[in-house]
Amino acid sequence: MLSYRSLILNNRAVKRPTISVAKKIDFFSPFCVSVDLPEWNFDGSSTYQSEGSNSDMYLIPQAMFRDPFRKDPNKLVLCEVLKYNHKPAETNLRQMCKKIMGMVQNQHPWFGMEQEYTLLGTDGHPFGWPSNGFPGPQGPYYCGVGADKAYGRDVVEAHYRACLYAGVKICGTNAEVMPAQWEFQVGPCEGIEMGDHLWIARFLLHRVCEDFGIVASFDPKPIPGNWNGAGCHTNFSTKEMREEGGLKYIEESIERLAKRHQYHIRAYDPKGGLDNARRLTGHHETSNINEFSAGVANRGASIRIPRSVGQEKKGYFEDRRPSANCDPYAVTEALVRTCLLSEEGEEPVKY
Template sequence: MATSASSQLNKAVKQQYMDLPQGDMVQAMYIWIDGSGEGLRCKTRTLDFEPKTIEDLPEWNFDGSSTYQSEGSNSDMFLIPAAIFRDPFRKDPNKLVLCEVLKYNRNPTGRPHESKAGKCCSWSCLKLHLISVIVPETNLRRTCKQIMSMVENNHPWFGMEQEYTLLGTDGHPFGWPSNGFPGPQGPYYCGVGADKAYGRDVVEAHYRACLYAGVNICGTNAEVMPAQWEFQVGPCEGINMGDHLWVARFILHRVCEDFGVVVSFDPKPISGNWNGAGCHTNFSTKEMREDGGLKVIEESIERLAKRHRYHIRAYDPKGGLDNARRLTGRHETSNIDEFSAGVANRGASIRIPRSVGHDKKGYFEDRRPSANCDPYIVTEALVRTCLLKEEGEEPTDYSK
């Protein structure tokens, strides 16, 4: 198994230095999403106090020309602290700081360019339009926060199920034979044993690190494809969903770095008869959670059915191109061209859990988001359609 050279360094020697006292100083690691819409970047600064709230943290800057976010001739970008967590790697009193990114003129870096495709109805037609219009504008948090503030009395709750795949540094799935494939899918989902669970050490370290950091992680399990795992974050209300999932992803990348392996959020890392990776999103509102809430759920599903193409564009960073490899109608997915819903149906776009059908209240699960989705735009899209009752293929601009 190919692992990174850094994983071979002596961790015991490193720990000697990590155990040194740091006086009254605090290390704050600033984290942001780069211009790819998927990658995370970070850098650290020293503070002479322990920040307790976001307001305590100073703004910072970085070179956007090296992160696909600006040109070299005007490369300074601003980091605006947005959420603060405990640092599980350096430990207290040190912090992880999730940031928004602003341009040199202090405008947000924007949102993905929306497709201006015509009224063609098939995915094969739509993707021809999308290839040329996706741009790497990645500060989706600001718009999401605005939308969430408009519906805060509805108390929208989210829970996201983040699937991922562990790889060696050579891109080969962790634990797979160097030449060939493991046995067919079947024994790996929630499996136990060296021949079924590949990479549990990474999973356990990540889980504990998230708990220490204050991430609202609520579970984990081995997935259907060997070397594929899932963790769940939630329930989180409003903007917190995106904040907690992005920090959980950062922590996973950082844990994998220590083990010398790579985490992939590719929605179809291995072609063929293997499950892809999604980020199933559970959603409810105050009305849905109360008696008779099933009627509200069904009304929301009707609205989602009429906006299928808008949601498909929102549910992966490439506007649907990545998800087209995963949403084939096979391997527990719906077909990308068709909207469907059903009770306990994992082959549908929207699944109503059996317990919700029985209790007549609760939540529903949108199974369309890809593993590499941006949680800000996924949660925002659900609120726009289900609560703000938007229609059509473009989001409403409330700033006008």
């Protein structure tokens, strides 16, 4: 008997309990996660997603990872959440994202997301900061080393190893500009895989922090004032962009993005832009939330074209607007809708 670990993941449920179900599963034979793993349910009234009189919500398995905490043969299973009528829960943005990705699969859209986060004590105070004051000004902390510059590296290393064990496509990590702030990168991932891997990486971060007695915050501006905020910069490319002459397609995509700035701002944080308004001020390596801009090697622009891409005339571009607490399904879907499906206007097209 193998233990099947089902995780309720639907934007917010990364903080909810894991549920165990015993089931015979032969992981060494070909099988489809969404077909061969069982559907299950949970009490949606306990998570304010349904009424107590009609509380059961469905868990539909979609992706499976190794469990780095209980080790093999235990698994982590990412599930979509459906309401009693089998329609997606309000926070389940995966289903529509998968549909949109299926429409452009021949263009092989690749994504890489840079997840910034801040380590906090359980009292909400940044980890390692003086209890009655502030650390020295920003400058020596970015990619820093030393106990007086890097706060929480043990957590970062444990999370990285957990992701590697799980099979998450994590590809890097670094200390960020604000002390106690860090970043990890996931990708390249194609299509719907981007959201799946980032959500699991976030779950693993919360779980690792729990063991250390601290908290990981994805707030876009956890500390007001002259401190950097936290984003989730999203790198994007297609097969055409990655081939010779791809810069032409990158520039065409940027032109489409320029005409749809407000639509993307609404899609890039869970409060429709209100969270990002605290971060995208035009200062601290951000663009102004009310203006669209693009440039080569410009970290103060909405869209940055890496210098190497400008030189080689092919590659990818970086959208620097998504907030740290964005839903990766919403971000990647929005990019595909605008750049590849050539949608226009302030509302997504219904297909």
